[in-house]
Amino acid sequence: MTTDPLRLVVFDCDGTLVDSQHAIAHCMDHAFAQHGLDCPxxxxxxxxxxxxxxxxxxxxxxxxxIDNALIEAVTAAYKTAFFTLRQTPDFYEPLFPGVRELLAELDRRQWLSGVATGKARRGLDAVLARNELEGRFVTLQTCDNHPSKPNPAMLMAALDETGVDAPNAVIVGDTSYDIEMGRAAGMIAIGVDWGYHDVETLHASGAHAVISHFDDLPDILDKIWEDDRDAA
Structure with a gap:
């Protein structure tokens, strides 16, 4: 008798789970202007x-x-601006449709879920708390302890923490950085078309598939894993 292997679905945060583009752009412009740089x-x-x-x-x-000292100063200004913005009553960083339903489906299938994000852990914790998602992910990987995407370090750490083999794991993200990171880690890489890089860029980066709604994800993964099993 064989048992299904342990599965892991790792999500990017900004542009995949939450729509944070306007808050990020606002704080980036503020930080650049504060140091006399053209707002991006x-x-x-x-x-x-x-x-x-x-x-x-x-x-x-x-x-x-700009030199390293100015990069550090702009980084600090951005963090301060985002912390301040997050305290305002009208702060808006909504979940994309289908997040909660997908997490419930992953639980039903007994698939593990995690996050790998360029956010700092403080920022990720704030997102999870605001959306009442604390405790919903078994592994949380942030930029605090890892090099930036597309370096696969965050995903390798997630695999180590959960004991899942790379072919049984997937990264779901909206940018080429997510797709390249997943490919480098030997994982399945699934793009989403509602984020911040276009579909053509995601495919060119090596996405195994690009989805238009979270409802599509389980069936696509079932097919990928079934095809892999048939080819073995």
Whole structure:
């Protein structure tokens, strides 16, 4: 008698679980302006969401060729701005549709779930608390202890923590950084089309599939894993 292997579904946060683009762009513009740099604006900021803050700021400020000290200062200003914004009564960072229903379905299937995000742990904890999702994920990986995406370190740590083999794990994300990270970790990489990188970019980065709603995810994973089993 054989038993199904342990499965793990790891989610990106910004652009996948929550729509945080406007808050991130607002705080990035504030931090850049505070240090006399041209504000990147929403469209440019969308391209770097998912990276750790220092790398994101470096990419956005590349024409200005800022040094490490200024990168650290802008990073600190961004963190302060986001902390302040988060305390305002009208702060808005909604879950995308279908998150809660999908997590319930993963529980029903006894698949584990986790998060791998470029956010700091404090920011991730705030997102989970605001949306009453504390305790819903068995592994939480953030930029505090790992290099920025697309380095696979966060996913390798998630695999180590859960004891799941890479072929039985998936990363679900909205950016090429998520897809490249998943591929580098030997995991299945699924893109979502409601986030901050377009579908063509996700496919070009190596996504096994791109979904339009969380309802689609379980069936797609079932097919991928069934095909892998048949090919073995």
């Amino acid at each position: 604006g929403l469209e440019n900021t969308r391209t770097i969401i998912g990276l750790s803050l220092p790398e994101a700021i470096t990419k956005l400020a590349a024409p200005n060729r």
